[in-house]
Amino acid sequence: MAASVSRTIPFLLRQQAARRFTTATTKFPSTTTTTAALRTTRVKNYHNKTFTRNYASGGPRGGETAGSKNPFPVYPLVAIFTAGSLGFYYLVQSRKEPMPAIEDPKDKLLVSPPVTKKPAFGKGEASVIFVLGGPGAGKGTQCGNLVRDYGFVHLSAGDLLRAEQERPGSDFGELIKTYIKEGRIVPMEVTIALLENAMREAMTTQGKSKFLIDGFPRQMDQAVKFEEDVCESSFTLFFDCTEDEMLKRLLNRGLTSGRSDDNIESIKKRFRTFKETSYPVVEYYRKMDKVIDVKAMDTPQNVYSQVKAALKDRLSAEIKTP
Numbered sequence: 001m002a003a004s005v006s007r008t009i010p011f012l013l014r015q016q017a018a019r020r021f022t023t024a025t026t027k028f029p030s031t032t033t034t035t036a037a038l039r040t041t042r043v044k045n046y047h048n049k050t051f052t053r054n055y056a057s058g059g060p061r062g063g064e065t066a067g068s069k070n071p072f073p074v075y076p077l078v079a080i081f082t083a084g085s086l087g088f089y090y091l092v093q094s095r096k097e098p099m100p101a102i103e104d105p106k107d108k109l110l111v112s113p114p115v116t117k118k119p120a121f122g123k124g125e126a127s128v129i130f131v132l133g134g135p136g137a138g139k140g141t142q143c144g145n146l147v148r149d150y151g152f153v154h155l156s157a158g159d160l161l162r163a164e165q166e167r168p169g170s171d172f173g174e175l176i177k178t179y180i181k182e183g184r185i186v187p188m189e190v191t192i193a194l195l196e197n198a199m200r201e202a203m204t205t206q207g208k209s210k211f212l213i214d215g216f217p218r219q220m221d222q223a224v225k226f227e228e229d230v231c232e233s234s235f236t237l238f239f240d241c242t243e244d245e246m247l248k249r250l251l252n253r254g255l256t257s258g259r260s261d262d263n264i265e266s267i268k269k270r271f272r273t274f275k276e277t278s279y280p281v282v283e284y285y286r287k288m289d290k291v292i293d294v295k296a297m298d299t300p301q302n303v304y305s306q307v308k309a310a311l312k313d314r315l316s317a318e319i320k321t322p
Contacts, residue, residue, distance in 0.1 A: 120196055121231040126203070128231050130223075131214040132282055133239030135270045136246030136253070137296045138303060142239065143212045145304045150210070150311075153202045157216035160194040161186055162259075183269025185277065188222040196230050219277040220284060235314060236285045237307065239296035243271050 129152075131139050143154040158180075165176040172190050179186045195213060202208050213233075217223035227233060250267050253259075285291045292310045296303050 118229050119227065119231050120229065121199070121209075123232065125209060126199060126231045127210045128233045129212050130216065130233050130236040130285075131212055131239070132236055132278065133296060134241060134243065134246050134274045135267060136249040137239040137241040138249075138300060139214045139239055141300050142237075142294075142304055142307055143214050146212055146307070149308075151208065152210050152212045153199075153206070153208050154212045154214060155195055155198050155202075156214040157191055157195065157218075158214075160198060161191065164190075164194060181266065183266050183273055185218050185222075185273065188217075188219075188225055191216060191222065192226055192230060195226070199230070217278075217281055218273075220281055223281050223284065233285075233290070235290040235292060236282065237292050237294060237310075238282050239294050239303070241296040245297055246271070 131143055133139050140156060143152075143156070146152050147154045161176050161180065164170050165173045165180070167173065170176075176186055176190070195216065199211060202211070217226055247264075247267060251264070254263060282291060292307075292314055294303060294306050294310065298306075
């Protein structure tokens, strides 16, 4: 009896302990069991979320796995790059085409005239004799005699400038007036343009091609420019006269001429200008053997006799002397 009880008690105690362990395990799961369960739940939830995201976006992107996520937004960068590339392409293409000119009405005043041949007149088209001398040397008087007897066209640079000065609407009137009053040389572009236009008009309307150009060129650059652009000169008539004689003639002429430059102050400036700038032109042509010297101190009749005698030996074959 005692032995039976001794075996029964340990058995009961073991059963009771087992029941208590089972109850404790049910109420308070172990840390290992709980951690494993949580891991299983998290993995399931993670895959469920991944599946939902991939399904919504049409599958994983290139370079991504089913569970990866790019931390940088790609589509905005692609859009910016594409827009920039298109803009650059359009800019390059537009540079290849000539840009349309923007016309400004004021620009029309700056358009250059059509290019013409240089010189404007060849040797067979026009003959030019330069007539030089100081102010009051009698150039105009002797040119009048040559026009009468030889059929020349007399072009006075001074007369052309004064006519342009008085022409209504002239762009150069005030400029010419100032230069003449101060005894200075008018810009050669103005003078040469007036001479060429006058020559062309005489050739067109009168059919004449032999010209006496009086009072021009007055400096070396004028001589060179005229022969380059208009016509080569045949030779130069130089009327040599002293300043005292020229001053007396000019003062007498000023009493009736009405010219603004026929006064003592302007006359002296003109003398100085001729000596410093115009006389070197005479020397330039003299070295080329293209100058006929005429002593202009005598009476107009005697001076003209010298001119005719010199022309007989110097005029070209197409200009017949009487």
